[in-house]
Amino acid sequence: MLERYFTPAFDQSASLQHQIQERLIQAILDGALSPVDPLPSSRSFAKAIGVSRNTISIVYERLNQDGFITAKARRGYFIDENLVREKLNVTPPRRSQERAVPPDFNRAYARRYTTQPNIAKRSDWRTFPYPFVYGQVGRDETSVARWRDCLRRAGTSRHVGTWADDLVDSDDPLLLEQIARRVLPQRGFRADPDEMLITVGAQNALWMVAELFADASKEIHIEDPVYVDARNIFAAHGARIVPTPVDRKGLKPGPELANADMVYVTPGHQSPTNVTMPMERRLALIEAASNHDFLILEDDYEHELNFLGAQHPTLKALDPCGRVIHVGSLTKPLFPGIRLGFIAADRAVIKELRALRRLMYRHPSALAQRAMALFLAEGHYDAHIRRHRRAMSEKWHMMLREIDRQLPDCQATATTGGSGIWMALPEGMDAGDVFTAAEARGVLVENGTLHYLRPNPPRNQLRLGFGAIDLAKIAPGIGELKRAIDAVRSA
Numbered sequence: 001m002l003e004r005y006f007t008p009a010f011d012q013s014a015s016l017q018h019q020i021q022e023r024l025i026q027a028i029l030d031g032a033l034s035p036v037d038p039l040p041s042s043r044s045f046a047k048a049i050g051v052s053r054n055t056i057s058i059v060y061e062r063l064n065q066d067g068f069i070t071a072k073a074r075r076g077y078f079i080d081e082n083l084v085r086e087k088l089n090v091t092p093p094r095r096s097q098e099r100a101v102p103p104d105f106n107r108a109y110a111r112r113y114t115t116q117p118n119i120a121k122r123s124d125w126r127t128f129p130y131p132f133v134y135g136q137v138g139r140d141e142t143s144v145a146r147w148r149d150c151l152r153r154a155g156t157s158r159h160v161g162t163w164a165d166d167l168v169d170s171d172d173p174l175l176l177e178q179i180a181r182r183v184l185p186q187r188g189f190r191a192d193p194d195e196m197l198i199t200v201g202a203q204n205a206l207w208m209v210a211e212l213f214a215d216a217s218k219e220i221h222i223e224d225p226v227y228v229d230a231r232n233i234f235a236a237h238g239a240r241i242v243p244t245p246v247d248r249k250g251l252k253p254g255p256e257l258a259n260a261d262m263v264y265v266t267p268g269h270q271s272p273t274n275v276t277m278p279m280e281r282r283l284a285l286i287e288a289a290s291n292h293d294f295l296i297l298e299d300d301y302e303h304e305l306n307f308l309g310a311q312h313p314t315l316k317a318l319d320p321c322g323r324v325i326h327v328g329s330l331t332k333p334l335f336p337g338i339r340l341g342f343i344a345a346d347r348a349v350i351k352e353l354r355a356l357r358r359l360m361y362r363h364p365s366a367l368a369q370r371a372m373a374l375f376l377a378e379g380h381y382d383a384h385i386r387r388h389r390r391a392m393s394e395k396w397h398m399m400l401r402e403i404d405r406q407l408p409d410c411q412a413t414a415t416t417g418g419s420g421i422w423m424a425l426p427e428g429m430d431a432g433d434v435f436t437a438a439e440a441r442g443v444l445v446e447n448g449t450l451h452y453l454r455p456n457p458p459r460n461q462l463r464l465g466f467g468a469i470d471l472a473k474i475a476p477g478i479g480e481l482k483r484a485i486d487a488v489r490s491a
Contacts, residue, residue, distance in 0.1 A: 002027055002040070006049045016051060021059045028068055028079055038076035039069065116232045117450050125468070129442040130477030134272075134420045134465030135336065140387060143334060146380040147371070154371040163366035169358040171198040172369035178376035179342055183328070187303055188317030194347045197354055200364050202301055202329040202341040207233050208353050208360070209297055209325055209343070214239040218261040221294075223251050225451035225461075227271040230264055230299065243453040246270055248414065250277035253284045260294040267315055269302040272451045272463050274418035276306070282315055289323045296324045304333055304385050307393040307417035322346035330372060333388050334381070340364060340372055392419060395466045395474065402478040407485070419467045422448065425460040429488060434462065437484035443477055 005023045010016055027033055040048070042056040060077050063069045069077045125131045153159065162172055176193045184190055199205040206229075214220060214237040222231055224243030234241055242260070244251055250270045257263060265285070267277035277285075289296050298315045316326035325345040331338040343353060357363065375381050399421050403412045413422040425434060431447045438445050448461030469477060 002032065002048075005032070017055055017058055017062075020049070020051070020055065021062055024059065024063065025068060028083070033079055035079045035081070038072075038078055041076060111236065113232075113236065116235065117228070118232065119228050119446060119450055122444065125444055128439075128444050130473055130480055131444045131468050132446075132464040132466060132477060132481075133444050133468055134446055134463055135332075136465065136468035137333065137336065137388070137419075138391070138468055138470070140384060142387070143380065143384045146378075146384075147335065147375060150374040150378070150380065151367075151371040154367055154374060159370050162370045165366075167363045167366050169354050169362065171196075171363060172366060172373055174377070175369045175373035178373050179330075182376050182382065183330070183342075184344065186311075187300065187326075187328070188313035189319075189326075189344070191344045192347070195344060195350055197343045197345075197350050197357065198364050198369060199341045199343060199357070200361070201336075201339040202299065202327050202332065203229055203233075204339075205327040205341050205343045206230055206297070206299065208356055209327070210234055210237045210239070212349075212352055212356060213262055213295065216240070219259055221257055221260040221263045222453070223265060223270060224453050225272055225448065225457075226264075226453065227266065227299070228450055230271075231453060234264070241453065245454070246273060246275070248275055249281055250275050251281070251285070253281060253288045257288050257294065258292050260292065262295045262297055263289070264297045264299065265315070266299045266301065268300050268312070269305065269415070269418035271299070271301065272420065272446075272448060273413050273422040274415040274420055275413060276312065276416045279312055282312065282318055286315060286318050286320075286323070290321070294323075298324050298326045300326060300328050301332060302418050303328065304389060305392055305417045305419055307389075307396055309416055316344060322349075325349060330381075334384055338368060338372075340368060391471075392467065393417070395469070395471055396421075398471060398474045399464065399466050399478075402475050406475075406478050406482045410485075420463050420465040423462045423464060424458070425462060425485065426489075427460065429460050429485070431460055431462050433488045433491075434481075434485055437487050438481050441480045441484050443480045443484060445481065 005027045010019050033039065039045070039060070042053050042060060046053040046056045060069065064071055064077065067080055068083060070080045071077055121133065121135075122128075125133045125136065154163070162174070173193065175198060176196055179196060180191055180193070199208065210233045214234055216238040218239045219242060220234045220239045221242045221244050222234065223246045225246060226243070231241065242256070244256060250267060251263075251265050263285070265277070267282060269276060285296065296315055296319075300314055303314070314326060316324045322345070325343065328342050328344070330340040330342065343350065345353070396417060400412060403410060403421065403423065407423075409426045411424040413424075425431060431449055435445055435447045446463040446465070448463050449457055449459050451461075452458070466474065
């Protein structure tokens with residue numbers, strides 16, 4: 001009865017013990033093993049599937065500890081009687097569908113999110129030879145090892161009291177301390193624990209701020225082009241969205257901000273163009289916020305990736321009276337999938353956001369928070385950022401050189417850094433056509449048209465992320481992109 005569970009070959013990159021245990025549990029839950037007969041002996045079972053007897057003995061002992069099987073003296077292991085009675089994998093009864101009326105979800109929906117225009121991102125991007133995808137990073141094996149160690153130690157008895165309990169609406173105090181000591185000073189400001197909130201990534205932070213401040217009565221000014229998900233978040237909350245054009249210095253504060261309730265900006269590296277807002281515009285925006293009584297939502301998502309010139313203080317660092325709500329990511333330059341970010345704002349705002357978060361998901365994983373706190377405290381985060389910045393700087397220079405060499409009729413926007421290149425195709429060429437042609441050649445790029453909100457936006461903009469692509473593949477990848485562009489041009 002067990003043969004079919006062990007016919008597929010084992011994954012050589014995964015733990016053999018865990019794979020055997022998983023398959024045995026499935027066989028037990030499926031009823032493939034008799035509850036009155038003993039399991040195969042460790043010796044015979046090991047011989048049958050070609051593993052060591054010790055491996056089977058360890059698996060049996062684990063199953064015994066977890067209550068799946070029980071040991072009987074001189075008789076062997078048996079499926080636990082209580083488990084048999086509970087029988088977890090129960091087949092549901094068949095029900096007649098003749099009179100069943102399916103629900104009309106279109107009538108039931110309070111709102112639709114699938115209708116929003118958004119950037120298409122392939123989940124299988126790692127299978128492509130030239131993934132110029134934005135928002136992904138390459139694997140840093142040193143940081144992988146350091147994070148694994150911090151996560152392991154966070155799970156030990158020494159730290160279990162910090163994450164095993166429901167924190168309700170609190171955050172790990174060590175993580176807040178480390179952010180205050182190691183992250184915020186690099187951004188030019190400090191904050192007390194009651195002026196910070198941990199979030200499930202920076203995007204979750206944007207959603208909560210929108211939930212707190214945005215509705216149909218509010219006018220939100222955003223950059224144009226803009227981070228698409230930010231635009232969609234504000235739209236989902238019914239706010240009146242006013243696009244403000246971006247030039248080579250980012251958003252330009254002007255009289256059009258007079259009616260704003262909130263202004264959303266990405267001053268460090270504007271999304272998607274990656275240009276940096278200079279000091280005079282930062283000061284002008286802070287002054288405009290005071291004069292016209294609006295809030296500033298500062299998305300400082302790539303603060304670390306500045307390769308030219310001095311680092312500018314954040315808007316939060318220049319804010320004299322608490323008008324700036326600062327959003328940052330802890331994991332975007334590290335491992336985007338971990339999803340940890342933070343909000344730094346006036347304590348009155350943080351108090352409301354904390355109460356809101358409690359209603360949504362109470363708090364981010366306390367185990368992940370403690371692991372990140374250890375990662376920061378032991379200097380691993382700073383070390384990773386230094387390695388990451390060096391690697392990204394090298395890629396950035398390579399990208400600009402290859403675009404200039406191989407795509408002389410395309411124009412890359414001048415920036416001071418970041419993880420992507422905003423590039424204009426020759427006039428009259430459609431980015432969507434190039435996107436399709438490039439994908440067919442194994443090159444993944446991003447159509448920039450969807451980033452615009454204005455009527456009749458430019459249709460010849462591409463964004464090329466370089467965080468995930470190997471340095472050695474940049475030149476041949478740009479070469480394949482050139483062939484895709486040439487194919488579209490000649491079609």
